[in-house]
Amino acid sequence: MARKGEGLDYGAARARLDRSWIPDHVGSWIGGVHRVGDNATAVIAPSDGSVLATRHDASMRDLDDAIGAARSGLEAWRRAGPFERTRVLLRVAAELRARGDAFAAVEAVNVGKPIRLARSVEVPLAAAHFEYHAGWADKLEYATRGDAMPVGIWAQIVPWNFPLLLAAWKIAPALAAGNAVVMKPAESTPLTLHMLMDVLREAGLPDGVVNVVNGGAGLGAALVSHAGVDGVSFTGSTLVGKAVRRATAGSGKRLMLELGGNGASIVHDDAPMDQAVEGVVLGAFANQGQICCAPRRVLVQENVAEAFAAHLVQRMARLRVGDPLDRNTDVGPVHGVAHLEALRVTVEEAVARGAVAHAHPSALPSEGSWMAPTILTNVTGALRVAREEVFGPVLTLSTFRTPEEAVALANDTRFGLSASVWTTNGARAQWTAERVRAGVVWINGANRMSPSSPFGGVRESGFGREGGLHGLLDYVDVDGGDATGGSSRQGRAGEGEQ
Amino acid sequence: MTDGINASVRNAAAGALSWSVGSVVARGRALFEAADVLEGSCTSTGIRNVVDAVRWYAGWADKFEAVGGTLNATPGPHRSETRPVALGTVLVFVPVAQTPLSAFADVVAPALVAGNGVVALFEEEPTAEERDALNLLAAGPLNAALAVHFGVSSRELPGLVVAPEVDAVAIAGGPPSLVEEVERASAETMVRTIVLAVDAGERGRYTPNRDSDPVLSLRRVLRFTEPRTIWRAASS
Numbered sequence: 118m119a120r121k122g123e124g125l126d127y128g129a130a131r132a133r134l135d136r137s138w139i140p141d142h143v144g145s146w147i148g149g150v151h152r153v154g155d156n157a158t159a160v161i162a163p164s165d166g167s168v169l170a171t172r173h174d175a176s177m178r179d180l181d182d183a184i185g186a187a188r189s190g191l192e193a194w195r196r197a198g199p200f201e202r203t204r205v206l207l208r209v210a211a212e213l214r215a216r217g218d219a220f221a222a223v224e225a226v227n228v229g230k231p232i233r234l235a236r237s238v239e240v241p242l243a244a245a246h247f248e249y250h251a252g253w254a255d256k257l258e259y260a261t262r263g264d265a266m267p268v269g270i271w272a273q274i275v276p277w278n279f280p281l282l283l284a285a286w287k288i289a290p291a292l293a294a295g296n297a298v299v300m301k302p303a304e305s306t307p308l309t310l311h312m313l314m315d316v317l318r319e320a321g322l323p324d325g326v327v328n329v330v331n332g333g334a335g336l337g338a339a340l341v342s343h344a345g346v347d348g349v350s351f352t353g354s355t356l357v358g359k360a361v362r363r364a365t366a367g368s369g370k371r372l373m374l375e376l377g378g379n380g381a382s383i384v385h386d387d388a389p390m391d392q393a394v395e396g397v398v399l400g401a402f403a404n405q406g407q408i409c410c411a412p413r414r415v416l417v418q419e420n421v422a423e424a425f426a427a428h429l430v431q432r433m434a435r436l437r438v439g440d441p442l443d444r445n446t447d448v449g450p451v452h453g454v455a456h457l458e459a460l461r462v463t464v465e466e467a468v469a470r471g472a473v474a475h476a477h478p479s480a481l482p483s484e485g486s487w488m489a490p491t492i493l494t495n496v497t498g499a500l501r502v503a504r505e506e507v508f509g510p511v512l513t514l515s516t517f518r519t520p521e522e523a524v525a526l527a528n529d530t531r532f533g534l535s536a537s538v539w540t541t542n543g544a545r546a547q548w549t550a551e552r553v554r555a556g557v558v559w560i561n562g563a564n565r566m567s568p569s570s571p572f573g574g575v576r577e578s579g580f581g582r583e584g585g586l587h588g589l590l591d592y593v594d595v596d597g598g599d600a601t602g603g604s605s606r607q608g609r610a611g612e613g614e615q
Numbered sequence: 616m617t618d619g620i621n622a623s624v625r626n627a628a629a630g631a632l633s634w635s636v637g638s639v640v641a642r643g644r645a646l647f648e649a650a651d652v653l654e655g656s657c658t659s660t661g662i663r664n665v666v667d668a669v670r671w672y673a674g675w676a677d678k679f680e681a682v683g684g685t686l687n688a689t690p691g692p693h694r695s696e697t698r699p700v701a702l703g704t705v706l707v708f709v710p711v712a713q714t715p716l717s718a719f720a721d722v723v724a725p726a727l728v729a730g731n732g733v734v735a736l737f738e739e740e741p742t743a744e745e746r747d748a749l750n751l752l753a754a755g756p757l758n759a760a761l762a763v764h765f766g767v768s769s770r771e772l773p774g775l776v777v778a779p780e781v782d783a784v785a786i787a788g789g790p791p792s793l794v795e796e797v798e799r800a801s802a803e804t805m806v807r808t809i810v811l812a813v814d815a816g817e818r819g820r821y822t823p824n825r826d827s828d829p830v831l832s833l834r835r836v837l838r839f840t841e842p843r844t845i846w847r848a849a850s851s
Contacts, residue, residue: 245690262830355805362802367795374805392848531804550845551636554703561848562693570687570695571842576782577805580841586685587697587842595834 127437130444132232138219139226143311144173145331148186149324151314152179160308163229163450164441165484172307175330177339183299183328184345187270190325191297195267197323199255206251206292208320213244213285216316220309224281225441227308229450229486230404232442242566243285246584249568250293253589257294260586266594267295268371269347272340275310276353277303277452278407278508284310286568286583287350288317288327294592296348299328301340305453307331341365348592349373352409355506355532355577373581373591375409375573377506378534381527382412382563383549385520386421388539390428392561396537397512398432400563402490405451406510410535410572412563413507414496416526419516426494426514430475433490433512438479448477450485451509457486460509467493467502472513498529506532520545524552533576537563556582617771621778623734623762628704628780630759631732635701639730643676645756646728652755657748661716665748668720672728675836679728683837692849699840701730702807703782708772710789711738716745718787722811723761725832726785729839732760736767736775769793773800783807783839809838 143160144153156174161167175183194202213220220243221236230239257265271291275283280302291298302310310329317327330336334357341349342364348371351361358376365372382400384393400412417425441449451457468474472493481487490510496503503513517523527536537559538549550558556574559565566572571585582588634642650669653662680698687695705726709718715737726733741749746765753761769789773796776784784797784806794810801808 359802359805362805363799366798366802367791376805546847552632556842557844557846559846562846565689565691565693565695565846567687567689567695569685570689570846571685571697571844573842575841575843579805580807582842585687585697585844 127445129440131440132222132225132236132442132444133218134222134226134442135219138223139169140308140311142171142173143307143331145175145179145183146314146327146329147179147183148189148328149318154179158304160227160305161453162226163453163486164226165482169227170308172304172331174332175336180330180336180339180343183330184270184343186325186328187297187299188345190323190328191267191270193323194292194295194297194326199257202254202292202295203251205321206247206254206289209316209322210244210247210251212316212320213240213247213313216312217241220281220312222442223312224309225449227306228277228280229441229452231446231449233444233446234404239279239282242568243282246282246285246289246568250289250589253290254293257593260589261593261595263595265294268592268594269296270345271296271298271348271350271592272343272346273298273300273350274337274340274353275300275302277306278404278409280306281309281313283352284313287352290583290589290592292322292326294589296592297326299330299340299346301330301332301337304331304333338364346370350581351375355579358579371591373573373583374579375581375583376534376577376579377508377532378409378411378574378578379414379504379506379530379532380410380412380535380537380555381414381416381553383517383523383527383536383538383553384415384417384421384425385523385538385540385542385545386418387541389541389561390421390425393539394425394428394432396539396561396563398429398436400537401512402433402436402448402510403564405448405488406490406512407452407508408564409578410557410564412537413512414503414527415512415514416517416523417514418523419518422516429514430492433475433492434478436477436490438477438481438487438489448490448510450487452486454486456509457488460488460507460511463502463505463507464491464493464511467496467500470500472496472500472502498526504530520549524549528554531577532574534574534578535559617775620734620736620764620767620775623764624704624706624775624778624780627732627734627760627762631701631704631730634732634760635703635730639676639680642728642730643673646670646673646676646724648756649752653748653752656751657744659744661714661745662748665716665720665752668724671832672724672836675833676728679833679836679840682833683840684842687844689846693846694849695844695846697842697844699729699837700843702839702841703731704780705731705733705839706772706775706781706784707733707735707787708767708769708784708789709735709737709739709787710769710793713788715739715741719749721835722785722787725835726839727757727760729836731783731839734762734764736772737763737765738767738769740766772797776800776806777803779804781806783809785809785811785839787811807841
């Protein structure tokens with residue numbers, strides 16, 4: 118007999134995407150001028166492989182010009198003064214909100230991100246970062262307890278998972294502190310940064326304060342190594358982060374690295390179970406699991422493990438996988454075919470070595486790069502899926518007996534970006550949060566963000582913070598020799614130097 | 616030599632946890648006590664400077680979290696706070712050409728106050744009196760958190776930083792070539808490098824001073840921490 122509600126389903130609720138919102142050609146922005154070169158590549162929609170736009174990569178000459186433009190921009194931005202800087206940042210926030218539908222839709226098709234996530238999280242949070250930092254731009258003396266000078270010209274490199282949000286949370290504090298920027302977006306997702314450049318110009322940002330260069334690893338390496346750069350802020354993989362650090366060793370450049378994570382979610386037997394299931398599933402599979410701070414390893418107390426696992430798999434199976442532009446979609450396609458293949462291999466390897474895969478039941482489209490959300494149980498710590506960052510819709514589940522064992526398992530990784538702990542025991546929550554080695558810990562929650570909350574990692578998840586007072590100070594040169602670290606800021610940037 | 620240092624690193628790593636998650640009040644007291652012990656046994660000016668610096672920094676122990684942390688605004692039913700927490704196990708290298716005791720006081724004291732386990736490595740062999748004083752310090756109330764080694768060549772340093780228990784390395788001055796080498800080696804395991812102000816000379820002489828400046832000494836303590844943000848749901 119059919120159960121009540123079975124067979125009912127949502128109809129599609131497709132968000133509007135006006136083709137005119139998508140720029141045809143995406144080139145470099147140098148000193149306020151859009152520069153389109155010969156080196157052109159297609160920008161692809163991961164949901165069906167269709168071509169969205171044409172990207173034009175910067176030459177080494179373009180890169181030099183961008184640094185030169187930033188030098189002029191730095192001076193113009195200094196002349197603007199703190200109050201004008203505040204006004205510009207507030208106008209950016211307002212304009213981002215006003216164009217929210219366009220930004221969200223373009224981000225959704227370019228990244229494969231569900232429109233609901235783009236429209237209700239990414240765009241508002243990007244705007245909130247500009248708003249928050251607008252409030253700092255005219256109060257820097259308080260933040261620094263002394264004179265505050267900008268660091269200078271920043272090389273900023275952002276990845277493909279949150280192109281707009283990560284651009285905002287690097288650009289906003291840099292501008293609030295009076296710096297200039299040369300940003301390189303990911304090769305596959307340059308569209309919303311291109312749109313943001315329009316917003317920045319219309320908000321009255323002087324030419325050259327923010328510049329954009331497109332390109333791949335070679336251009337990125339040239340950018341961070343450029344002698345005209347004073348600070349480097351990189352978000353991406355730990356592998357590339359290490360290369361960035363080697364490339365800047367001994368250079369005296371300010372360095373911020375926001376790298377990979379392999380976050381643990383510790384579920385105690387007294388956890389609020391429904392909330393924990395909901396929080397873990399939404400945290401692990403939002404943006405197809407392509408979030409550096411997502412829960413990847415659920416550690417659940419042994420006496421409730423069976424029931425919790427059953428609920429978790431059941432809830433995961435109810436996620437809606439499909440068209441990123443459908444407002445009901447929870448999970449879209451992963452980033453590209455090569456990325457999909459790497460994820461598949463990792464899961465197959467785990468299964469071959471004893472893990473049990475619980476995959477989402479729905480049929481996947483044949484075009485594009487789609488992967489079913491997957492929960493792996495019976496996972497041992499030695500498996501690659503437990504040790505490495507698996508940047509996709511894959512969650513592992515294993516068990517612990519005591520709080521001490523939970524902390525030891527959570528810390529058994531070289532990463533240290535995020536962790537979450539689920540329990541109704543306040544003392545245990547605090548005890549755990551003090552012992553888990555992570556830059557961000559959520560108690561009875563996951564993936565919470567706000568512009569005023571410093572975000573960033575410890576250990577091989579990198580260093581430096583984004584957001585909050587600590588993040589702001591990374592972009593400020595504080596007076597007093599030692600305070601700014603003399604010849605090196607490696608590993609410490611300015612956080613906490615208040 | 617390297618084996619002995621690695622053993623110290625493992626001990627410091629084991630001691631660092633209780634030192635860092637223990638009460639900051641107890642940490643401050645241990646440092647005051649260590650200063651008292653040292654003062655009672657030595658009379659030279661160099662040692663007096665160490666005593667003064669340890670006391671100065673000990674006074675930060677129960678305050679730096681309050682002034683180096685933040686309460687963060689959130690849009691929803693959540694509370695978010697950020698606290699400076701210790702880096703973990705820190706190697707402190709004092710190269711030849713530095714004044715060993717000044718460098719020790721300016722670097723090791725803030726690292727300890729911040730809650731780190733510290734393995735101090737002096738390139739230079741100190742005088743007998745200095746050696747006795749530092750050994751006394753490491754054997755007293757700070758013994759779980761501090762180890763001291765003398766006559767450690769800078770050439771050993773890049774090899775030492777990659778030990779799995781090492782979280783950070785601080786260099787009290789030193790030539791630019793050493794800084795570059797250590798920073799490059801540190802990339803492999805993302806060991807934090809903290810390089811204190813050096814002059815422009817090729818030996819990179821570290822300039823000790825400013826410890827009596829509250830703001831600058833607070834910054835020095837905070838350089839041996841990193842922020843941890845903790846979110847709590849606030850719902851019924």
